[in-house]
Amino acid sequence: MPSEVVLPRLILLGCGYLGRALAVEARHRGWTVEALTRNPAKARTLREELKVGVVESDLASNAWHSVFDPQGSWVIDCVSSGGGGIDGYRESYRRGAESIVRWMRQRGAPVGLIYTGSTSVYPQTEGVWVDESSEARATTPLNEILLQTEGIFRQAVAEGLVSRAALLRLAGIYGPSRHYLIDRIREGHRDFPGRGDYALNLIHRDDAVSAILSLIERWQGVGAAIFNVADGRPASKETIAQWTADALGKLPPIFHPGRASERSSRRLLAAGNVPDRRIRADKLRKATGWTPRYTDFRAGYQALLHSKDDDGEPAF
Numbered sequence: 001m002p003s004e005v006v007l008p009r010l011i012l013l014g015c016g017y018l019g020r021a022l023a024v025e026a027r028h029r030g031w032t033v034e035a036l037t038r039n040p041a042k043a044r045t046l047r048e049e050l051k052v053g054v055v056e057s058d059l060a061s062n063a064w065h066s067v068f069d070p071q072g073s074w075v076i077d078c079v080s081s082g083g084g085g086i087d088g089y090r091e092s093y094r095r096g097a098e099s100i101v102r103w104m105r106q107r108g109a110p111v112g113l114i115y116t117g118s119t120s121v122y123p124q125t126e127g128v129w130v131d132e133s134s135e136a137r138a139t140t141p142l143n144e145i146l147l148q149t150e151g152i153f154r155q156a157v158a159e160g161l162v163s164r165a166a167l168l169r170l171a172g173i174y175g176p177s178r179h180y181l182i183d184r185i186r187e188g189h190r191d192f193p194g195r196g197d198y199a200l201n202l203i204h205r206d207d208a209v210s211a212i213l214s215l216i217e218r219w220q221g222v223g224a225a226i227f228n229v230a231d232g233r234p235a236s237k238e239t240i241a242q243w244t245a246d247a248l249g250k251l252p253p254i255f256h257p258g259r260a261s262e263r264s265s266r267r268l269l270a271a272g273n274v275p276d277r278r279i280r281a282d283k284l285r286k287a288t289g290w291t292p293r294y295t296d297f298r299a300g301y302q303a304l305l306h307s308k309d310d311d312g313e314p315a316f
Contacts, residue, residue: 007031008216011068011110013059013100014079014092015042017178018116022076022209023052029213034073036064038082059096065103070110074216075100075162077153078116086141094145097152104161112219113165114212115153117146119201119228121169124277127199131280132169132226150226157224164222166215171230171279174297175205179304185244185253196238196255198276201230204300207292214288221287230279233296240297247305 010026012019012035019035020042026033027050034053037043046052057064059079079096081088097115104110121136121143138144153165184192203211211229241253284290294300 009073010034010216011070011073011075012036013075013077013096015039015046015054016078016080016082018080018173018205018208019076019078020046021175021205022078022212023050025209025213027052034068036068058091060091060099062099062102065099065106068103069107070104071108073110075110075113076116076212077113086145089142089145093149094152097149101152101156101161104156109160109162112216113153113156113162114168114215115149115165116168116170116208116212117150119169119171119230119279120275121146122277122279123275125273125275127276127278129278129280132228132283136169154224164219165224166219166221167224167226168211169226169228169279170208171201171203171228173203173205173208174300174304176304176307178205179301181241182244182248182301182304185241185250186248188250190251190253192237192241192253192255193259194255195257195274196241196253197236198274199234199278200237200240200297201234201277201279202297202300203230204292204294207231207294210293211284211288211290214284214290218288225287227284227287228279228281229284230281231292231294231296231300232279232281234278235297240301243298244301247301 007030009032012023012033015023015035015037023033023035023046035046036055036057036059038056038058040056043054043056046054055064055067077097077100079092081092084091122130122134123137123139124130124134136147138147150167153167156162157165208229238255245252294303
């Protein structure tokens with residue numbers, strides 16, 4: 001008789017935009033999912049609609065440690081800052097990672113760990129291509145926290161608390177309910193503060209989910225490994241804005257390099273430059289066979305332009 005197939009068990013630490021979509025797809029596949037969130041409304045939805053076991057807690061605390069058993073599970077740290085500026089990031093990312101390490105010391109090793117970080121740690125400019133071997137540097141307080149978090153999980157692997165950890169650096173996530181640029185242009189806005197000539201690296205939310213699932217199902221590596229998660233076809237912001245305006249039948253956008261919005265200011269490196277690099281994700285493709293469904297912004301935006309959702313959040 002064939003051996004029984006054991007479906008993966010996930011512990012999602014953070015159920016925001018990405019985490020909830022991951023929970024939906026994992027449950028659709030019949031996987032067991034447990035989740036942590038500090039948002040009561042999200043917890044209620046996860047319990048009632050997805051039949052997910054949920055703990056309402058702050059990841060940085062120890063309150064949840066006795067509830068979840070890491071052994072036999074894949075642990076996904078997909079926490080978000082939840083607002084609060086740089087202190088919110090420090091609490092959620094670095095202190096959250098420290099809490100995960102304490103939990104593993106007390107409760108045992110999971111099958112594997114996946115952390116969702118950001119390609120913002122790459123400081124390169126002038127449109128160069130970068131991959132996982134390229135320099136990553138703490139040029140801003142946020143990037144310092146993101147790199148510290150990666151370091152915490154690397155140390156956990158070195159200590160034998162978990163045998164393998166995939167440290168993901170995700171490009172800008174967009175998708176349903178997250179398409180700020182589309183909304184602005186649809187509303188008739190033409191003037192955009194800041195430059196438009198730098199490359200934007202993007203990944204559709206559903207492709208980020210499929211990348212994580214591909215690692216769980218097919219990654220055979222051990223140790224700590226960095227993987228970029230991007231569609232691999234970056235385009236300048238002005239190219240994306242112009243294409244969107246054409247698709248919506250709107251007048252072409254105008255960029256104003258001498259003006260800076262709060263959003264564009266957050267992208268600046270310590271030297272005041274805008275990051276301008278193009279992200280490769282070949283390593284993930286080779287390790288798992290993953291390919292994005294939305295191969296570039298055009299494919300992803302075309303789907304969004306025909307969608308019904310109307311709750312846009314900033315994507316970049």
